[in-house]
Amino acid sequence: MQKKEKSKLRLELPPALAQRWDLAFQSFRRRVASYDALPQLAFLGILSGLLTGAVILLFRLAIEWPLSYLLPDGNPEAFEGLSALLRVTLPLCGALTLALVLLRLGVQNRKVGVAHVMERLGYHQGYISLKSGLLQFFCGIMTIVSGQSAGREGPAVHLGATASSLLGQRMRLPNNSIRMLVGCGTAAAVSASFNTPIAGVIFAMEVVMLDYTINGFTPIILAAVTAAVVSQSVYGDDPAFIVPGFSLESLFELPYIVAAAILISLFSVLFVKVMTQTMTRVKAGIVWKLLLAGLITGTTALAFPEVMGIGYDTVNQSIAGTLPFLFLITIALMKLLVTATTIGLGMPSGIIGPTLFIGATLGGALGVLAQNLMPTLASEPGFYAVLGMGAMMGSVLQAPLAAIMAVIELTRNPNVILPTMLIIILSSLIASHYFKQRSVFLAILQLQGLDYKAEPLTMALRRISVGAIMERSIKRAKQQVSWAECQLILKEQPKWIVIEGEDKPRAVLPAADLARYLDENKPEEDFDPDAMTLDLLSIPAQRRDAASLHIQATLEEALQRFNDKGVEALYVERTSAPLIKPIIGVITRAEIDSFYRYKAK
Numbered sequence: 001m002q003k004k005e006k007s008k009l010r011l012e013l014p015p016a017l018a019q020r021w022d023l024a025f026q027s028f029r030r031r032v033a034s035y036d037a038l039p040q041l042a043f044l045g046i047l048s049g050l051l052t053g054a055v056i057l058l059f060r061l062a063i064e065w066p067l068s069y070l071l072p073d074g075n076p077e078a079f080e081g082l083s084a085l086l087r088v089t090l091p092l093c094g095a096l097t098l099a100l101v102l103l104r105l106g107v108q109n110r111k112v113g114v115a116h117v118m119e120r121l122g123y124h125q126g127y128i129s130l131k132s133g134l135l136q137f138f139c140g141i142m143t144i145v146s147g148q149s150a151g152r153e154g155p156a157v158h159l160g161a162t163a164s165s166l167l168g169q170r171m172r173l174p175n176n177s178i179r180m181l182v183g184c185g186t187a188a189a190v191s192a193s194f195n196t197p198i199a200g201v202i203f204a205m206e207v208v209m210l211d212y213t214i215n216g217f218t219p220i221i222l223a224a225v226t227a228a229v230v231s232q233s234v235y236g237d238d239p240a241f242i243v244p245g246f247s248l249e250s251l252f253e254l255p256y257i258v259a260a261a262i263l264i265s266l267f268s269v270l271f272v273k274v275m276t277q278t279m280t281r282v283k284a285g286i287v288w289k290l291l292l293a294g295l296i297t298g299t300t301a302l303a304f305p306e307v308m309g310i311g312y313d314t315v316n317q318s319i320a321g322t323l324p325f326l327f328l329i330t331i332a333l334m335k336l337l338v339t340a341t342t343i344g345l346g347m348p349s350g351i352i353g354p355t356l357f358i359g360a361t362l363g364g365a366l367g368v369l370a371q372n373l374m375p376t377l378a379s380e381p382g383f384y385a386v387l388g389m390g391a392m393m394g395s396v397l398q399a400p401l402a403a404i405m406a407v408i409e410l411t412r413n414p415n416v417i418l419p420t421m422l423i424i425i426l427s428s429l430i431a432s433h434y435f436k437q438r439s440v441f442l443a444i445l446q447l448q449g450l451d452y453k454a455e456p457l458t459m460a461l462r463r464i465s466v467g468a469i470m471e472r473s474i475k476r477a478k479q480q481v482s483w484a485e486c487q488l489i490l491k492e493q494p495k496w497i498v499i500e501g502e503d504k505p506r507a508v509l510p511a512a513d514l515a516r517y518l519d520e521n522k523p524e525e526d527f528d529p530d531a532m533t534l535d536l537l538s539i540p541a542q543r544r545d546a547a548s549l550h551i552q553a554t555l556e557e558a559l560q561r562f563n564d565k566g567v568e569a570l571y572v573e574r575t576s577a578p579l580i581k582p583i584i585g586v587i588t589r590a591e592i593d594s595f596y597r598y599k600a601k
Helices: 002-007 015-032 038-070 084-103 114-124 130-145 153-170 175-194 197-209 214-235 251-281 286-303 312-320 325-344 352-373 381-397 400-411 414-434 440-447 456-462 483-491 511-520 555-565 589-600
Strands: 474-478 480-482 496-500 505-510 533-535 544-550 569-573 583-588
Touching: 015 038, 015 175, 038 130, 038 153, 038 175, 038 214, 084 130, 084 286, 114 153, 114 175, 114 197, 114 440, 130 153, 153 175, 153 352, 175 197, 175 214, 175 400, 197 214, 197 400, 251 325, 251 352, 251 381, 251 414, 251 440, 286 325, 312 352, 312 381, 325 352, 352 381, 381 400, 381 414, 381 440, 400 414, 456 555, 456 589, 474 480, 474 483, 474 583, 480 483, 483 511, 483 533, 496 511, 496 583, 505 511, 505 569, 544 555, 544 583, 555 569, 555 589, 583 589
Parallel strands: 474 496, 544 569
Antiparallel strands: 480 533, 496 505, 505 544, 569 583
C-alpha cells in the first residue's frame, strides 16, 4: 500500500502557484505576439544562445572524441595519416551506415541542413521536429567521422535551429516568436562554430531569414553573443583559423584581385552546377547513390587524402603559405568535384565548410602565382587564401555581407577590409548577374519544387501573431437566444458575438447590430423577455461567415486561411486541454489590411 502511494508522488506546483505561473506565461505569450516586445524577445534570444551553445559543444565533442582515437596522434584532422586501405573503406563504411539509416525513412524525412531549416521557415512557420534534429546530429557525426567531404557548420545550423524551435514549441509561443527563435538558433550555431558572432547574425538574417529589421536584430545578436561565450568557455577565444596580420601590399594588386574574383566566381558556379546536375540526372536508390558517393570520396582520397573530413588543417596551411601552387589548385578542384558530386548523390554533408576549403586553397594558389608574377608588389599567399575563403563562401551562398563579416572577424585585421569587400562583392555579383546563380540553398529548394519567398508583405505579416491585433472583446451565443439573454450579452459591451452552430461556430455578429435591432424592435412593455426568442442568423445584421484559427498563427497564416476558406472573419482558439479549445478573439481581413498599411511599415 505504501509502495503504491509512493508511485503516485509527483513534483507538482501548488494549485495557486501553478495558476499564477500559467497566467504569467499567458501574459508573456501575448506580449511576444507583437514584434516590438523587445525585453521579452531579448530574453528568448539569451535562452536560445545558451541552449544552442550547449548543443554545439556536444556536437563538436561527439565528432572530435571518436576521431581522436581513430586518427594518428589523436589529431581529429589527420586523415592524411591513414593507410590507403582505410582511406577507401572508411568512407564506404560510413556511406553504407548512412544509407541503411536513411533507407528506413521516407524521402521527406531524410532532409537535413540549412536548406531544410529554410523550408521549415518558409512553409511550416519554423516548426522543426526533435526527430529531424536527432537525424541531423547522427548524420553530421557520421559524415565527418567517416571521412566524407563535409563541414560541421551546416549541421550546426540545423541543430541550433531545431533546439531553439523546440524551445518555442515547448513554451507554446506564437508562431512569429518561433520563427524568430529559429533565426536566433542559426546565428548562435554559426557564432559557436567559428567564434564569429557578427557573421552569425548576418548569416541568419541574410541567408536563412532573408529579413532585416531593428527589432529582429536584438534577440539574434544576444543569441549569437551568448553562444560565443558558451563556446569560448570550453574552446577559448581563438578563432577557427590561424591568420597572421596580413595587409594589402600595394594598390596595384587591385586589378589582380578583380581577376581573382572572376575566377572564384567561376568555381562557385561550377560547384552549384555539378551539385544540381548530379541531383537531377542520377536516378537510383538511396543505398546505391550513397555507396557511389562513398566510393568517389575513398578513391579520390587515395591520391588526395586532404579531401576527407572538414579539412581545416589544410586551410590553415594555405593561410600559412606553406603549400605549392600545383598542389593547391589541384586540391581545390578535387574538393569541389568530390563535395558537389557526393552532396548531389544525397550525402547529408555540410556545404559551408567545403566552400571555405575550396576558397582558401584556390586563393592560396592565386597568391603563389601573384608572387611569381609581381614579387615586389604582391601580398603573401595566405592573404589571398583568406580573400578566397570569403569570396567562395559569399558567391556560393549568395551572402556577401555575411562573408565579409566572417573574414573580418576571423582575421581581426582592419587592413583586409577593402580588398575583402572588393573580391566578395565582385565574385557574388558575377555569379548571380552573369551566370544567374542563386544561393546554393535556394537551388536545392528549387529542385525540391519549393519557392522560398521573401516579399515585403509576406515578411511583415510573418513578424506578427494574430494575438497582437485580434479583438478580444467577444461573447459566445447560441443561434436561438431569448431577449433577456441578448440584453445580458450586450451589458458586457462586446464588439463581436460568436454564433454557435451544432458542432462549431457558424458566423460572427457585430454586437452593435444586435443592439440596434433590439432598440428598433422593442415589444410591448408587458412582454416576457425570457419567452421571446431571436434567431441571430436571421435578424438584419452585417454577419460574417467565420472559420477557426489557432492563437499561435501569424498574420500570414491568417491571410492564407481567409483565402482557403473564403470567409470574412476568423475566430481565434487557444488549446487549454485536449479537445478543449476556448474562443478568445476574432480577427477580420480588414484589421490585417489596416495593420499592414499603418503599423507594419
